[in-house]
Amino acid sequence: MAGKNIYLIGFMGAGKTTVGKELAEKTGYVFIDLDEYIVEKTRETIPAIFEKHGEEEFRRLEKVSLAELTDSGCIIATGGGIVEDEESVSLMKEKGFTVYLESPFKTLYDRIKEDTNRPLTAQGAAVLSERFNRRLPLYEQAEYTVHTENLRVDEIVEMICRRYDG
Numbered sequence: 001m002a003g004k005n006i007y008l009i010g011f012m013g014a015g016k017t018t019v020g021k022e023l024a025e026k027t028g029y030v031f032i033d034l035d036e037y038i039v040e041k042t043r044e045t046i047p048a049i050f051e052k053h054g055e056e057e058f059r060r061l062e063k064v065s066l067a068e069l070t071d072s073g074c075i076i077a078t079g080g081g082i083v084e085d086e087e088s089v090s091l092m093k094e095k096g097f098t099v100y101l102e103s104p105f106k107t108l109y110d111r112i113k114e115d116t117n118r119p120l121t122a123q124g125a126a127v128l129s130e131r132f133n134r135r136l137p138l139y140e141q142a143e144y145t146v147h148t149e150n151l152r153v154d155e156i157v158e159m160i161c162r163r164y165d166g
């Protein structure tokens, strides 16, 4: 029988999508990227959803989508903002093992600043870092934190596997 889900949380650029894929390969669990799931469901890109319907609507889609993923044995790479919703945080705690991929803001910003597929990056470093600071205590509620700075993706995967007890 499949074990509990692994939810990857953390700010944009933390490696949730990248680590999640490799973790799924290693464990044989099903990989779901929440952003990708929303894109398939709505047939709109993330920037288009933000532009046409606004951030609030994106947050609603994100919350509803997370709640739809009721199967166990999944690796779920969330979007960086999922922790802004209290019920989603409770759901992840209840249904699985939540892992925070932690890195300093500067490292994350350098990874994402050119990426037009992440609409919030257009707000610039100062506004984004405020958002980062606001979210920090929410990410820190995770059951397990991996300090990913200077770690390779395969090393992060290894650490999560060692800590996950199904």
Ligand SMILES: Nc1ncnc2c1ncn2[C@@H]1O[C@H](COP(=O)(O)OP(=O)(O)O)[C@@H](O)[C@H]1O
Pocket: 010, 011, 012, 013, 014, 015, 016, 017, 018, 019, 077, 111, 148, 151, 152, 153, 156
């Ligand atoms: N541990 C790591 N070391 C170096 N680069 C990484 C690491 N994890 C992810 N990256 C890179 O950072 C970028 C963002 O990764 P991504 O998985 O999309 O993050 P997220 O889904 O958390 O926003 C990608 O270019 C990815 O290759």
Ligand SMILES: O=C(O)C1=C[C@@H](OP(=O)(O)O)[C@@H](O)[C@H](O)C1
Pocket: 010, 011, 012, 013, 016, 017, 035, 046, 078, 079, 080, 081, 117, 118, 119, 120
């Ligand atoms: O932090 C955020 O609010 C967001 C993070 C993105 O996902 P990643 O964390 O995978 O980049 C995506 O959900 C959207 O652009 C908003």
Ligand SMILES: [Mg+2]
Pocket: 016, 017, 018, 033, 035, 077, 078, 079
């Ligand atoms: Mg991602």
